[in-house]
Amino acid sequence: MPPETRFDSARIEAARGVIDPVFLDTPLYPCDALGRALGCRVSVKLETANPVRSFKGRGTELVVNGLAGRAAVCASAGNLGQALAWSAQGRDVAVTVVASRSAPAAKLDRIRALGAELELVDGDFDLARERAVAIAGERGIRLVEDSLDIETCEGAATIGLELTDTTPSFDTVLIALGGGALATGVGHVLKERAPAVDVLCVQPAGAPAMTLSWRARRVVTTESTSTIADGVAGRLPLAEVLADLLVVADDALLVREESIIAGMRLLLEHAGLVVEPSAALGVAAILEDPERFAGRHVVVLVCGSNVDLPAYHRWLGNA
Known part of the structure; x- marks a missing residue:
């Protein structure tokens, strides 16, 4: 019997008929320059090319x-x-x-x-x-409630449909982990339609609650957060979302702040993308463990570009 989950694959398929097409079929493309800098094949799924600049x-x-x-x-x-x-x-x-x-x-x-x-x-x-x-x-x-309301997760899951519609040859998908809607939604579709693909979730070390919960297989809360990745900085994971994450995530990784900033810089220099810190978590994970990804085809989900420009210039040294 498959593990229990809140997701319904038929609802996810039907969601494409409800969501404004302006949010659908976002670009997915190989980024050779970024791949050379990171030592692996990299494709970018660009979720910022829409009116609200995020998924x-x-x-x-x-x-x-x-x-x-x-x-x-x-x-x-x-x-x-x-x-x-x-x-x-x-x-x-x-x-x-x-x-x-x-x-x-x-x-x-x-x-x-x-x-x-x-x-x-x-x-x-x-x-x-x-x-x-x-x-x-x-x-x-x-x-x-983001991530608790299943619509927010199943909307994100349509990204997974688009990834697998491409008849994927990729090995790994790196997904920013905050409340969990993106990771559980995309992960659900990948495990159903492309189970050989590794689903790796990435969180800042300064906001680790969901990753600690995934590792402990129970809800772990933290007293505070300290990260520039404000979009994923939660302290109180939701048990229902953690249950879904435990079904689909192959690993949950924590990355340092300096790696997040370096990831933002690489996305600017090699992909021409201005992103918010949460969107650089996947690149940060590759930077911190390049041997793990060497020779693999990795999809990085670029999930948001609503960045505060003065802060962005401070982080990147007036880039």
């Missing part, structure tokens, strides 16, 4: 499709809030986004520009989530 729009399209004019609230490090606000436009759905006051200003500005009500809290993402839960109860509106 999150795939999931929010499914969420909003089921709201039928109802209001919604979410906590966000920035990308989910933008995506939910974008999907709600023109669909009679009022969106409130709760974010940390320390979130990148560029992300917060875009959330406002997309018409969402933005509430800021003093604290991290998990404190923003607590406030979003309270708002949902106070107003009687839909709480959208």
